[in-house]
Amino acid sequence: MQRYVHVPRATPFARIRVQLPLGLLLACFLPFFVRIAFGGEPASNVITLTLIVSIAGLILGYYFIRSMAVFPAIEVSFYVIPSFIASYLLCISFLIISRMDYSRSILFASFVIAVIFYIIIFGWLKRLGRKRIGVVPFGRTEELLDIAGIEWINLINPQDVYDSFDVLVADFHADIPKDWERVLADRSLQGGIIFHVKQLGESLTGRVQLEHLSENNFGSLVPLQPYVKLKVLLDFLVALAVLPVAIVVIGIVVVAVKLDSRGPAIFRQERIGYRGRPFTVYKIRSMIDSASESGSRRQSMTIQGDARITRVGRFIRRTRLDELPQIFNILRGEMSWIGPRPEALSLSEWYEAELPFYRYRHIVRPGLTGWAQVNQGHVAEIAEVREKLQNDFFYIKFFSPWLDMLIVLKTIAAVLTGFGAR
Incomplete structure (x- = not known):
């Protein structure tokens, strides 16, 4: 009974x-x-x-x-x-x-x-404390247990479902026994919250696991089309509104860069953009002139404490002022204020060869800032880029004005703290 x-x-x-x-x-x-x-x-x-x-x-x-x-x-x-x-x-x-x-x-x-x-x-x-989440022991639930900040409770038998938990998690694609299914259904009817393992993992980490994806999954990753079109208009109007101030700031930074080191203050680099089309991105030079060339893959990568970064360059990278000229890319419709960061052509070709589904991130316009940047910062190596791609897919899947608003707020906090800069 x-x-x-x-x-x-x-x-x-x-x-x-x-x-x-x-x-x-x-x-x-x-x-x-x-x-x-x-x-x-x-x-x-x-x-x-x-x-x-x-x-x-x-x-x-x-x-x-x-x-x-x-x-x-x-x-x-x-x-x-x-x-x-x-x-x-x-x-x-x-x-x-x-x-x-x-x-x-x-x-x-x-x-x-x-x-x-x-x-x-x-x-x-x-301050009430950590969430207690009961884990139904079937399928791929074990991968959640490494997520910090949660009190994970492995359930032993169906009666454990009725203990005190904030939510329950189960792998609905697994072969769950009938007695477990019956108890979970009863718990749901009583108002209990039950998550699928994939849904809860994305919610807690802000990343879409690449291992769970197949070609058939991409139908659920199509961004909200009405907002895609509205965002293009909003990007243009905001860029037009801030352009006068941006030009003044760019001018001041350009003078500082010229006084600090030799070489052109603005450099161009070919990157991969919307729908996989290459475009020229504009930035204020933050490295010595020879390091600004968009040649080999190694030249395109920036490591922690990179010796090529100039004195002024370190400041403008931390405050993201080096990205300001990309307002012209936004006005031309090549970029958005918010989206996955565009990668250099050499890096993008490398990542496509090493990471599954990497090219799919180009389904939305690249951005000046994005979900991966505010959560992870600057990355270059394959292991880091894999996590960045998971962040990018999360942004595409939950593409909305609310997520964009959140990224704007987190970007302000990142600029004030210098988070993620190299």
Whole structure:
């Protein structure tokens, strides 16, 4: 006879139906009622409109946060401020364009309370401890056990499924016995979360395992086509908007490079781009002149502490200023702001010969920054490039504005810390 044990539920503060209503109550309705109670005026149309707008701003900001939280290695509290800045600015822009009057004090109070409340909530949830994940012992689940930060529990018999776990993981492609399948189905009907091993592995690592891919898998890796087209337009408009400032910065850096070492300040290199087509990429020279040539494979690689890097070059590589001239590649439609980094022709040919499916990364436009760069940094050797390719495939599979927004935020953090530069 099947044993039934109550499955403990997580803290209620981890649920959307608790987080969102509490946020609305504290950040939207509280400033509204305080203004009415102590402002000496009734609920006018202006104040009521501000309440409605603040509700829209909070719901939109919360949606931004939850959309980014599905990606791996995310400290959600870090993205609270930029998410709410974006959502409330969108609402204010709507008010300005429509020429509607609103209460600045109520809207500002709503923004501040929302930020503080959700930073506290998500920060507290993170400190609750590591996740406990039960592992159904069939198929290829053992490869998950090396992922750090998780308390992995190997299940011995079907009754173990009813112990306290945050989630369960199973290899649905394996031959799972009937008694296990029945218990897993019951657990799912009770509201338990059960992941397929491949889905959970991608979620925790941010990489698509090459060993799991075949030619038939690529149908699931096709990027979202409507967003592909929209992104081309957004890339062009953003590049056009920042071009005047970029030209000034490029000019200052070019002068510094010329004063620091001999040779041209701008160099060109042939790289592989969208749909496998070669194109010329522009960069500010950060190495001695002879090292800037795009000849052999070894010349195209940059190692840690490379002696060829100049004094100014070390700074502009760390701050990514050497990549600024690629704004012209973006304007020409050859690159995007965000995407897999384009590789030199010699390196790309080497990687294609050594790594399966490498050429498939060209299905999206290469970018100034990307998922692999913000998680892994600069790489060159085959072992590192294999992991980079797994990151690139994860980006292609989950191609979305939310992932792009997350990459922008992580890029800012990488520039400030110098992460990944060589």
